[in-house]
Amino acid sequence: MSELLAQRLCAELTKIVLVDPHTHINPHSPASKTLADIMGYHYYTELAHSSGMPKSHIEEPGLDPKTKVGRLVESLKNLDNTVQVSWLVELCRKFFGFTDERITTSNWESLYDNAAAKMAEKDWEDQCLKQSGIERVFLTNDFDDPLTGFDTKRYIPCLRTDELVFHFTNPAVRERLARATGIEPTSPEKIRQAIGKLFEHFVRHGVKACAISLPPSFAPRTPTSGDQDERQFSAGFLDPESESKGIGQNWIFWTIAEFCAEFKLPFDLMIGVNRRVYPTGVFQGQDLFDQRVSLIQYKDLFNTFPQVTFPVSVLAQASNQELVSYSWIFPNVVTNAHWWYSNIPAYIELDTKARLQAVPRNKQIGYYSDMYKLEFAWPKFSMYRQCLARVLAQDFVVARRWSEEEALALGRQVLRGNVESIFNVD
Amino acid sequence: MSELLAQRLCAELTKIVLVDPHTHINPHSPASKTLADIMGYHYYTELAHSSGMPKSHIEEPGLDPKTKVGRLVESLKNLDNTVQVSWLVELCRKFFGFTDERITTSNWESLYDNAAAKMAEKDWEDQCLKQSGIERVFLTNDFDDPLTGFDTKRYIPCLRTDELVFHFTNPAVRERLARATGIEPTSPEKIRQAIGKLFEHFVRHGVKACAISLPPSFAPRTPTSGDQDERQFSAGFLDPESESKGIGQNWIFWTIAEFCAEFKLPFDLMIGVNRRVYPTGVFQGQDLFDQRVSLIQYKDLFNTFPQVTFPVSVLAQASNQELVSYSWIFPNVVTNAHWWYSNIPAYIELDTKARLQAVPRNKQIGYYSDMYKLEFAWPKFSMYRQCLARVLAQDFVVARRWSEEEALALGRQVLRGNVESIFNVD
């Protein structure tokens, strides 16, 4: 009964055309060209490696795409239980006429060829978006991205600031900042001017959000006047070995938040990732986390910038209750999707239940795909829609006697409406 | 099948007349007078504010009750998904003849007037308790409450001790203590005498529990003789800026536990709240938490006072497994309801499953309402009963083949029987 109801709701939710509020799409090459682009997604390389395939086998220099896919397919027998591999199968069935339930060493070659043929069609990008029910896609732009050569209505710029905050001690980052802005960042004041220039550039190109990922240990605080003391500049901002380098990270982060306030941009916080925990892992398969983190670390930030909206993503599922509670209390904190290690149905469903039960409905961004290639929007949003439909069915239609239409209206709001209102996307 | 079974069990559980073991009822004014008393509950003001309404709009001085309700109703369109608003609708339907599913800008005025008329009936307090199936209600009394002028059989005193422990550095608190006891608390020994007087006073008036809420950082330990060194008294007990002020907090807390032992009172510990995390939030809508807390912080306390029962509430859902495990091992630790940010069905159901599977059945207090006004007992206990009924249905009747009567007996025990036995309420 409630299973059929959930299917009915899911079918309706699938009709909603979406704006994907966080991806890593390259707008100059948004869609895949071969199955190697798709199976080269870190989820498949890292899981193949985790299940026993040597990194050298996967990342061998000069490997041609088809050979690489053939190798990765060998691992799928160890991975077919994972939801990540279910995304792969779903998208092959959706887009490439694949009719089997599993990709195996016997059937992958024809799939590879069919997929390549499909993706070679001139309008594949448009087809893929249309079939996926996706209209617009947020990007993750380097701070020095020229933001030209693509349609910023379809591919919405988002200023990613990890490098400015956490790699400012790297001279290459400072050089890029100088090149992008014409300002040598040789003092806090100069850095502020340079960052201001970046914001102006991004705003001119239709930026709709600023974003950053943050380690569990980060706890920003209002900078003191001493933090910008130029005599301490080298230790605080430039020296990667200095014990004071946190001063510079904090100061730059805070300055970015100030510009978000000035330019009325939401500031996406993606909280909790430890980088390079497994440094010899495959590309992008090296990061993990420490669940010992609290949103109370952001108390000062949330209080200081009431005019900035902070869409918050948390990496540890244990953090979801804090996210629910902080969003329920702070007007400027909103829940943002299900990130990375929390992006599996077991956690999405628990998190969605708590959010829909306790956070104002206008403060919840249901989902983003986090994809690198367009083909993944379909299976990832499908996974989310199934979880959402189950929660709407059980907790609202069955338990609280809502009509199906009322439940669908709530679903529409978290899937699309709030993306428009929170990011000011029309 | 199991949904119908759960409904059947819930209907039976609803027949049980309850003792509510923790509320903030004012016994001199237990019921509401207008919908403004009801919608002034911090859940509605904080959620309205969180969803976008300025604090000034909600807390404007001199606002008449009806205008205030009219304003808050405007927010409900953003909040109707929350379980807190479902409490509001349920109680309006139960008590005030409200027949709609939502309170809107079009229907609230007649609801307001109907509710006011109902609450103006002379016996509204009695009617409300009767219809809610509530017989007796624990209070939360200031330490200097005279405890007179109300029926202490119906409204059971509970000595709340947060101010003594955490605000003793405030001269006003010390003056109130002196006034209430005739003892100037100018030394640890004098403080002990004064607290002893408070206990005597409360015991004379039928107190059934002592209670305190505690921040995540609190970790009580057996005081040393140095802690009561009078030469350190000012730094340890009186100076709010002193680094040693934790000594006084610990000493007073420990002294209260000693009196609980002496007077055979359970000591309710409500663990994990950070006060004033959002200091410019609405009244009572400023507190949050840090999930990084452990019951191991209470190891010394639990070991030192085996004769004191500690009904423990945890604010972070992540703490529930520790609560289950500590209650399973320590004879003097019992599980106490679902507190505040954990008081939503998603968490109640998970927590209830674990508790019923692993904690002795005579050591579980199922629920308290935490209400400020009597009208909330009905919808809050209803929410709990539905969760409890689902867990009894799935985990006991279906999975373990218990009879419905056996499942209901377990339900009765956690809803009512254990409140009687643990708090010695006959």
Added chain:
Amino acid sequence: MSELLAQRLCAELTKIVLVDPHTHINPHSPASKTLADIMGYHYYTELAHSSGMPKSHIEEPGLDPKTKVGRLVESLKNLDNTVQVSWLVELCRKFFGFTDERITTSNWESLYDNAAAKMAEKDWEDQCLKQSGIERVFLTNDFDDPLTGFDTKRYIPCLRTDELVFHFTNPAVRERLARATGIEPTSPEKIRQAIGKLFEHFVRHGVKACAISLPPSFAPRTPTSGDQDERQFSAGFLDPESESKGIGQNWIFWTIAEFCAEFKLPFDLMIGVNRRVYPTGVFQGQDLFDQRVSLIQYKDLFNTFPQVTFPVSVLAQASNQELVSYSWIFPNVVTNAHWWYSNIPAYIELDTKARLQAVPRNKQIGYYSDMYKLEFAWPKFSMYRQCLARVLAQDFVVARRWSEEEALALGRQVLRGNVESIFNVD
């Protein structure tokens, strides 16, 4: 529908003959002799004590088995809700012809006698294993166990190393090490030689794993050359009061990991237990935990020993997501069952869902019984199979349209196949 499907899957899973990869069986006395052996399991004594029975009543010296059982039975009325007592009832029904649903003061004596008669049968050990569907059983051997006098094909040795690491400051442990190896452990180098001897001895007797339980505070790191400085030996390795004793613990732990690499043994890490939190509790009913622990504490270990497989058990359910994520990224980390305070259906089911959705299927050890007596394998594995069957039914057959046979193949792999491949048991 899905409930019937789960039952069908469970019935099939029950046909699989198992290898139990972690127990505390004494191979010289593997089965129980009376119900006192069974009800003397710490779960029953600690729960009886927790529910109100004085320790002295349970652990009275010279208590005869039948009287002890009679006393413990009095507590069952407070404990029949617990899953631990359901194990007891299930095994009595399975093995001893018990037909009631509850063990009470009225029916226990005949049960006691019937059980004693059954267990007195000469081949009870074989019968019990056969009826339980258990073929082979891992042990937990003291480091100085001679490993003789039993069939190491049926009872597979496992080298338990807690004492070497955490009690090396105890002279009795050092003497036992000297006696077992002929080497006085008077320097780091001598300790290394002695531990090498232990490994050789265990390998000669068919050891299949090394194991250790670890406190939440433990965070191993690559030893420095200074750690083995013989001038610091006393402070670092021998003095239990020394602030440097962590050096010795770390050094010995690391040395054990090195031998696991050399001898190609998996190293079972059981992470998160605090010993003697309730020191006056009953035997084995004194340990608890602190959920504030992270697998990032093992980053150095996992990176340094890529050739060692680490089957990881976590005590806190909050740690399961980290375990899932670390197993998904690190090739040498695998998920290992549901340990102790996490070994209840509410947590097993959540944990199983996340693991099956995100960890390679060849890296998951579904369950171990952790039993002290053979009779417990049946009800504990039954509990797990029911949880597993529900997850397979809901998340794979229903939600992902897997065939029942495919779902069962996944179940077989986590129940049996991976135990064979990960521990190299044929």
